[in-house]
Ligand SMILES: Nc1ncnc2c1ncn2[C@@H]1O[C@H](COP(=O)(O)OP(=O)(O)O)[C@@H](O)[C@H]1O
C-alpha cells in the first residue's frame with residue numbers, strides 16, 4: 001500500500017498546529033476509518049526526567065539536538081510498513097516527556113508538524129509533500145506570548161527571555177533556511193483557507209489512486 005507523509009513546518013506559533021488540525025478534523029469523518037493520522041514533532045523532544053527542573057528550563061528547545069529525531073524516523077518507518085507506534089506525550093510545563101504515550105495506527109495519509117522537520121535531511125527524505133508556514137515573526141511572538149502564558153504555564157518574563165536567547169536566533173539559524181527545502185510556502189498561518197483546501201484536495205486525490 002502506498003502511504004503519503006505530509007510535513008508541515010514553520011516557526012513556533014506560526015500556525016502549524018492550527019493548519020494541520022484543521023485539515024485533519026475536516027477530513028477525518030469524511031474519509032474511511034484510519035485513512036488519516038497526525039503526529040507532532042514536539043512529541044519527540046528528548047526525555048529529561050533525569051535532570052532537575054531548573055536544568056530543564058535552561059535547555060535550548062529550538063536546536064535540533066533537543067529532539068530525538070532518530071525515534072521519530074524509526075516510527076515513520078514502522079508506520080510506512082503498516083505497524084502501529086506508541087508516540088510519546090510531551091509535558092511542556094514540566095519540560096519533559098510524560099509517562100503516557102498515544103497509539104498511532106498506520107494510515108494512508110500521515111500529517112507531521114513541527115519547527116525543525118525540514119532541517120533534518122533523513123526526515124526530509126521521508127516526506128512526500130513538504131509545506132512551510134510562513135508567518136511574520138512579530139505575529140508569531142505575539143501568539144506565543146498568549147499561548148505559552150495561557151496553556152504552557154509560562155510567565156511573560158520567561159517567554160521574553162527564552163525568545164531572545166534561543167527561539168529567535170535558532171529561527172534564523174535553522175528554521176528560516178529550511179523553507180527552501182519545502183514544496184509549498186503558505187502565508188498567513190493556520191487560517192489560510194485556500195491553502196487548507198488545496199492540501200485537502202490533494203489528500204482526497206491521493207486516496208483515490
Ligand atoms: N491565522 C491565524 N489567525 C489568528 N490566530 C492564529 C492563526 N494561526 C494560529 N493562530 C493561533 O496562534 C496560536 C499558535 O498557533 P499554533 O497553530 O499552535 O502554532 P504552532 O503549531 O506553529 O506553534 C494558537 O493559539 C492559534 O489558535
Ligand SMILES: O=c1ccn([C@@H]2O[C@H](COP(=O)(O)O)[C@@H](O)[C@H]2O)c(=O)[nH]1
Pocket residue numbers: 011012013016042045061062091092094095096114115167
Ligand atoms: O520543554 C519545552 C519544549 C518546547 N518548548 C518550545 O516549544 C516550541 C515548539 O512548539 P510549537 O508548538 O511549534 O510552538 C519551541 O519553540 C520551544 O521553544 C519549550 O519552551 N519548552
